[in-house]
Amino acid sequence: MKVEFLGRVRAIRKERQQIQVVRDEDLAEQIGKDIYFDLVDPDKVRSFRVHDRTTFEVFKVITDYVEASHWDP
Secondary structure, three states: OOOOOOOOEEEEOHHHOEEEEOOHHHHHHHOOOOOOOOOOOHHHOOEEEOOOOOOHHHHHHHHHHHHHHOOOO
8 A cells, every 4th residue: 555645744843853644534534524724633643753864755665664554653
């Protein structure tokens, strides 16, 4: 299974090198299926800890693996 990134990747808490990925499913679950806002509760979004030198291409490979294996970090 391939994860598609639709421009909703948001980096927060930079001092911890933590990236949170907001998927369309997260928006639909938290807001609704008819109206989408770019507002979600960041505490309810999956988080990933990454090294500060990790490229976005490597991060995409990591998230593809997580989604394909249904592994919850």
